[in-house]
Amino acid sequence: MVLFMATRIIELVEVGPRDGLQNEKQLVSTAEKLELIQRAIDAGARRIEATSFVNPKRVPQMADAEALCASLPQIDGVTFIGLVMNQRGAERAIGTGRIGQLGAVAVATDTFAMANQGQSSDDSIAIAHDIIKRANGVGLTSQVTIAASFGCPFEGEVAEDRIIGMAKRLADAVPVEVALADTIGVANPAHVVRLVTKVREAIHPLPVRVHFHNTRGTGLANVWAAIEAGAVTVDAALGGLGGCPFAPGANGNVASEDVVYMLQRAGIGTGMNLAKMIKASLWLSEIMGRKLPGMVAQAPPFPKVA
Numbered sequence: 001m002v003l004f005m006a007t008r009i010i011e012l013v014e015v016g017p018r019d020g021l022q023n024e025k026q027l028v029s030t031a032e033k034l035e036l037i038q039r040a041i042d043a044g045a046r047r048i049e050a051t052s053f054v055n056p057k058r059v060p061q062m063a064d065a066e067a068l069c070a071s072l073p074q075i076d077g078v079t080f081i082g083l084v085m086n087q088r089g090a091e092r093a094i095g096t097g098r099i100g101q102l103g104a105v106a107v108a109t110d111t112f113a114m115a116n117q118g119q120s121s122d123d124s125i126a127i128a129h130d131i132i133k134r135a136n137g138v139g140l141t142s143q144v145t146i147a148a149s150f151g152c153p154f155e156g157e158v159a160e161d162r163i164i165g166m167a168k169r170l171a172d173a174v175p176v177e178v179a180l181a182d183t184i185g186v187a188n189p190a191h192v193v194r195l196v197t198k199v200r201e202a203i204h205p206l207p208v209r210v211h212f213h214n215t216r217g218t219g220l221a222n223v224w225a226a227i228e229a230g231a232v233t234v235d236a237a238l239g240g241l242g243g244c245p246f247a248p249g250a251n252g253n254v255a256s257e258d259v260v261y262m263l264q265r266a267g268i269g270t271g272m273n274l275a276k277m278i279k280a281s282l283w284l285s286e287i288m289g290r291k292l293p294g295m296v297a298q299a300p301p302f303p304k305v306a
């Protein structure tokens with residue numbers, strides 16, 4: 001498998017503006033979010049999770065979804081994803097006219113599904129199905145993420161067969177891909193290889209996207225394992241922003257610049273400009289008023305630049 005990697009291209013989805021910021025207590029202004037999005041685009045990002053259309057009382061950081069969308073730049077080849085949990089959210093996202101791709105979420109376990117979006121796991125599959133169909137019906141694209149694919153904060157281990165079954169059912173609605181998310185950062189590379197391989201076979205020809213949090217330090221190893229197992233798209237957030245309310249004190253998403261550094265050094269293309277990503281990460285660190293978990297931005301460049 002590794003032999004083929006030299007020519008491979010892995011797509012990065014920048015999720016910082018939504019998953020990265022969602023659980024930050026400090027409210028980031030719409031203008032700052034727009035600058036984050038612009039910096040990601042300038043660094044090469046072509047799919048960006050811009051915001052979510054959820055209850056602003058539950059997620060105050062995303063209360064400006066419509067205002068943000070109204071100011072999103074229109075650039076050929078750049079797609080903005082709006083995360084939605086139900087039909088109401090889907091209609092809000094569609095109504096902006098600026099969201100090109102709806103992101104739906106199905107949750108692997110009942111307890112987490114109830115806590116996260118007030119649905120049973122099966123209901124979350126049915127609702128995600130409807131969201132995908134609705135997006136496709138109005139000429140948008142759609143993606144779907146299976147949250148807690150590698151473990152649940154309430155129920156513990158999640159059976160692989162459950163995830164494979166969910167992926168198949170979701171694939172029937174024809175999203176652009178199905179993603180496996182390690183929402184609470186408990187995955188390990190061996191588990192990732194197994195599950196990505198099985199899901200890839202189950203949903204072929206649809207591709208697999210992966211979403212990892214570095215809560216326990218396994219984030220980059222999991223990204224590598226997923227790519228070896230055939231995942232083609234990786235979610236990541238500049239600076240490694242993005243804790244989870246169910247994993248207190250947690251590190252965030254895998255850092256976009258760390259993922260790109262690793263892949264670039266391994267000869268795998270991403271189309272991203274690492275120097276610009278590092279600048280964006282350092283800028284974001286200033287906005288957040290603290291050092292962010294991403295590591296590459298804090299280290300000297302390598303190899304040395306003249």
Ligand code: ZN
Nearest residue numbers: 019183211213
């Ligand atoms: Zn996440």
